Amino acid sequence: MSDAAPSPLLAKARRVGALIRKEGRQVVRDPSSFAIGVVLPLMLILLFGYAMSLDVKHVPVAVVLEDPSAQANEIAASFQLSSYFETRVMRSMAEADALMQSGAVEGIVRVPADFARRAAQGDASVQVLVNGIDGNTARIVEAYAEAAVAQSGARSGAEGQADSGGGAQATVESQLWFNSADDSRYFLVPGLIVLIITLIGAFMTSMVVAREWERGTFEALFVTPVRTDEILLGKTVPYFLLGMGGLLLCMGAARFLFDVPIRGSFPILMGVSMLYLLVSVATGLLISSSLKSQFLASQVTLVATFMPALMLSGFIYDLHSVPLAIQLVSYLVPARYFVSLLQTLFLAGDVWSVIQPNAAILAVVAVVMLALTRRATRKLLG
Amino acid sequence: MLASLRRILALIRKEILAVLKDARTRNMLLLQPVLQCLLFGYAATLDLNNVPYAVVDRDRSAASSALLAKLDGSGVFHRIANLTDAAQMKTLIDNQKVLVVIQIAPNFQSRLSAGEPAPIQVIADGRNSNTAGAALGYVGAAVESFNADWRSDHGLPPPPVQVNPRAWYNANLETRWNLIPALVGTITMMSTLMLSALSVAREREEGTFDQLLVTPFRPVEIMAGKAIPAMMIGIVQATNALLVAQLWFRIPFAGSYVTLYVGLILFLLAAVGIGLFVSSVSATMQQAMLFAFVTIMPFSLLSGLTTPISSMPPIMQDFTLINPLRYAIDLVHRVYLEGASLGQLVPDLWPMAIIAAVTLSAAAWMFRNRLE
Numbered sequence: 201m202s203d204a205a206p207s208p209l210l211a212k213a214r215r216v217g218a219l220i221r222k223e224g225r226q227v228v229r230d231p232s233s234f235a236i237g238v239v240l241p242l243m244l245i246l247l248f249g250y251a252m253s254l255d256v257k258h259v260p261v262a263v264v265l266e267d268p269s270a271q272a273n274e275i276a277a278s279f280q281l282s283s284y285f286e287t288r289v290m291r292s293m294a295e296a297d298a299l300m301q302s303g304a305v306e307g308i309v310r311v312p313a314d315f316a317r318r319a320a321q322g323d324a325s326v327q328v329l330v331n332g333i334d335g336n337t338a339r340i341v342e343a344y345a346e347a348a349v350a351q352s353g354a355r356s357g358a359e360g361q362a363d364s365g366g367g368a369q370a371t372v373e374s375q376l377w378f379n380s381a382d383d384s385r386y387f388l389v390p391g392l393i394v395l396i397i398t399l400i401g402a403f404m405t406s407m408v409v410a411r412e413w414e415r416g417t418f419e420a421l422f423v424t425p426v427r428t429d430e431i432l433l434g435k436t437v438p439y440f441l442l443g444m445g446g447l448l449l450c451m452g453a454a455r456f457l458f459d460v461p462i463r464g465s466f467p468i469l470m471g472v473s474m475l476y477l478l479v480s481v482a483t484g485l486l487i488s489s490s491l492k493s494q495f496l497a498s499q500v501t502l503v504a505t506f507m508p509a510l511m512l513s514g515f516i517y518d519l520h521s522v523p524l525a526i527q528l529v530s531y532l533v534p535a536r537y538f539v540s541l542l543q544t545l546f547l548a549g550d551v552w553s554v555i556q557p558n559a560a561i562l563a564v565v566a567v568v569m570l571a572l573t574r575r576a577t578r579k580l581l582g
Numbered sequence: 583m584l585a586s587l588r589r590i591l592a593l594i595r596k597e598i599l600a601v602l603k604d605a606r607t608r609n610m611l612l613l614q615p616v617l618q619c620l621l622f623g624y625a626a627t628l629d630l631n632n633v634p635y636a637v638v639d640r641d642r643s644a645a646s647s648a649l650l651a652k653l654d655g656s657g658v659f660h661r662i663a664n665l666t667d668a669a670q671m672k673t674l675i676d677n678q679k680v681l682v683v684i685q686i687a688p689n690f691q692s693r694l695s696a697g698e699p700a701p702i703q704v705i706a707d708g709r710n711s712n713t714a715g716a717a718l719g720y721v722g723a724a725v726e727s728f729n730a731d732w733r734s735d736h737g738l739p740p741p742p743v744q745v746n747p748r749a750w751y752n753a754n755l756e757t758r759w760n761l762i763p764a765l766v767g768t769i770t771m772m773s774t775l776m777l778s779a780l781s782v783a784r785e786r787e788e789g790t791f792d793q794l795l796v797t798p799f800r801p802v803e804i805m806a807g808k809a810i811p812a813m814m815i816g817i818v819q820a821t822n823a824l825l826v827a828q829l830w831f832r833i834p835f836a837g838s839y840v841t842l843y844v845g846l847i848l849f850l851l852a853a854v855g856i857g858l859f860v861s862s863v864s865a866t867m868q869q870a871m872l873f874a875f876v877t878i879m880p881f882s883l884l885s886g887l888t889t890p891i892s893s894m895p896p897i898m899q900d901f902t903l904i905n906p907l908r909y910a911i912d913l914v915h916r917v918y919l920e921g922a923s924l925g926q927l928v929p930d931l932w933p934m935a936i937i938a939a940v941t942l943s944a945a946a947w948m949f950r951n952r953l954e
Contacts, residue, residue: 232864232872240876247880251898252889259892300750302926303916306892329748333915335629335757337890343719387710403875407868414787491606495780498871499610502772507618511625516888518713520632520681526624540678543709551676 215426219434223408227438236404241396241446245453248392259337260286261307262296269316275326278348279309284340306331307341389454390542391515394535396450397473398509400443401480402487406501408435409488409577428577432570436481443477454546464545468555472545475562476538480505482569483534489576509535537561589799593807594814597781601811611777615769615819619762619826627757633717635682636663636674643691648731649702652724653684659720675707682706682717694732750920759833763918764887766823767910770846771853771881774816776874778857781808783870801949805858809942812857813850820846827918836921845913845927848934852906855941862948881907906937 227233263276279287288305290296299305310327318324328345330338412418421431451470454460462469483505491497511517512526513535519527530536537558544554602608635653639646653659662680665671671683685703693700704721706714732738785791794804824842827833860877864870884891884898885907891899902908909930916922916930924931 230866230869232866232869235876236872240879243876243880244883247883247898251884251894257893259890301920303912303929327748329750331750333760333919334886334890335760337892339719386708387712403872407871411866411868493604493607494867494871495784496604496607496610498780499614499773499776502875503610503614503618507622511622514710516712517626518630518710518716520634521627521630522625526621529621530625544678547709548676553677 212427212430216430216433216437219426219430220437223434223438224441227404227442233404233442237400237442237446238449240399241449244392244396245450245457248388249453249458252388257284258286259284259307259341260288260305261309261341262299262305263287263289264293264296264308264310265289265291266293266313267311267315271316271319272311275309275311275348279345282344282348284344300329300331303331306334306337307345309345386460386547387515387543389450389458389460390539390546391513393447393450393454393473393542394476394509394513394515394538395506396446397443397477397538398480398505398535400446401439401477402484402501402505403498404442405435405439405481405484406488406497407494408439409485410492410494410497413492414494428574432485432574432577435485436478439481439484440477443481444474447473447477460546462546463549464555465550468550469542469545472538472541472555472559472562475559475566476534476541478566479534479562479569482566482573486569486573486576489573505535508533512536513539515539534562534565586800586803590803590806590810593799593803594810597807597811598814601777601781601815611773611815612818612822614773615765615823616826618769619765619823620830622765623758623762623826623831626761629757630658630713630716630720633659633682633720634662634680635659635684636665636671636680637661638665638668638671638683638685640688641686641690645691645694645700645732646686649686649690649725649728650684652728652731653721656720656724659724671705675705678707678709680707681714682721684721758831759919760915761887762823762827762831762833763914764885764911766820766827766914767849767907768882768885768887769823770816770820770850771907771910772878773819774812774850774853775857775860775878776871777815778808778812778854779860779864779870779874780867781812782858782861783864783867786865787867802946805942805946805949809851809854809858812854813847816850816853817843817846833918836919837917838921838923841922841924841927842914842917844924845910845917845931845934848931848938849906849910849913851938852934852941855938855945856906858945859941859948862945881905884908885911887911903933904937906934909934 227237261279263279265272265276276287276289279285280289288299293308293310296305296308296310300308307328307330310329312325312327315324315326326345326349328342330341332338409418412421426434447470451473455462484501487500487504488497491500508530509515512519512530512533514530515535519530519536522530540554541558541562544551548554601611637650639650650661654661659682663670663674665674665683668685671680674680675683683705685705687701687703690700690702702725704718706718708714782791785794799807824835828835856877857874860873861870864873880901883889884894884902884905886902887907891902891908894902913927913930916927
């Protein structure tokens, strides 16, 4: 041991180191941080990767054949062969009606008794009834029924009738850029990363400062030589590292489990993700140090960070189509910028005109949040 | 018996005071459902009404402008650029300036007049493939409508078979009608589960739980005293959300309130049961809170709120059978939009009753074992 007083910088580093060690031990020893740091990301990865899908499959429908003709049977068969539907064929509308009332089928395709006769005259119709509660599924049932019916109509037109002019039509040839296979994982996985980082970053930190206040250990810290920014640093680093663990888990899953391509450069992807993680950690600390109540902090974090990241980030719902007021609110949601960055970096590549402004905004938000947190904490010192 | 009831009532009063005495907590619990319903009612729509697009029209004919007029007049598409060169479209899509680019080939009109199929090329930004798919659907609808006009203008007969689609219970297929009733269940579950999980953990952390133990309260009474206030707050929250649905969004209520509340009470029993069970395995508030959250997460993702249950893999569909939220969302939908009666709702009611019975008795068992 030397007699000289240690340099102030060294002392500072030692104090921060001690705080980080203490916080880190607390994280490691508490089973709930394992739950949020490892179990939750794994669970979300599995749920998003394997369970959640907006693709419509196996929708129960009833096909009512009031007309026994071959042409009507053909329509029924096209439903039975499709993997979109679990089809039940029946003769009576009353039976189908009862099934729909009880919720056993989501839609009814009714081929009326005069179908074949009127089809020969060229003005037959098929009735499609869908349960509109889930509008998305309903639309797909409608569209599929139209396609199946049009197909059988076109065939019969080609066989018997005079040319109905079916050829002269504008048709759509569509291409989906960046996701040519139309794989819904391509857009779910970037969204998943946003949710996981938001949760790990904001959720745990939102409790930690509030807990110290409730227990009175924060005031105990004030009488030590530790300074405010050192306390904050000591709180930020361990949770940032925990979040990095979750982040790496997600990236690994995206790349190797779900085969989502990373078309941009990986260092940039990690860089912006760390920036967003810092924003989340800072948000959690800010909520925590301004509310000083664990229950309140947890509820506010849920409402102020997780729900907007799910609903207002453009991850599921398109932000062009929401009313102006909601669009303005969405500009306040940091997740919005991160979703844009992730979708571009994963699927499109290094598009600098997207990366620069979004990353700059995230950096500004991180600095502002940290500054606000520092103020909220310092005020308590006085 | 009467004494027991009086003790439970005293606990309920104390519990409600403890939760509501703090103005910030009170506002949060009561206003949060209203705010969330308003915000998400507007935000959560899979229906598109503003799709920025660009066009590369190489035909510049009457037919191509009629087609573009269909798109512009749909109220969905907003043209931001007329391009002359296909190379320009990459920049527009890369920078997310447009969602869709439409290319019309130079022989569009001549092919139509010759009675041949005339393809138009539609390119969509697949970064959000969900939105892109919906936008392509709208393009298809506009093209269909153009085709119908073209046929009638040129004296061609309509297609031989027509489909008459009609949607029950939600005629315009509005996402909001689906979402808001579902939120009634989701929001109340989040709050009641957390409240019940935290209330015991808080007492434990503050040391007042030990004090409670030396009072004449029996474990079951303590549990009832924790469960009932959380359920009462849940009912108030559900009511607030329902008021927003009816008074603000004007979604018509088709069923009976008695049926709805009977269902909600069963659902809240199940939610509180899960919450109390969580609290009985947690040592601190932080643990209770995080464990509760880890439970809520799969319940809300596998409930049919965001994605349909029928498109999940079978093993996940089996898991949804123990998810009370799944039944609650179905129940609220069916009472609210379809006007279903209690008898028709039996398939939703008995699973919730079983979940409530199992979780509440498991929690009671845990309590007793910790207490004695």
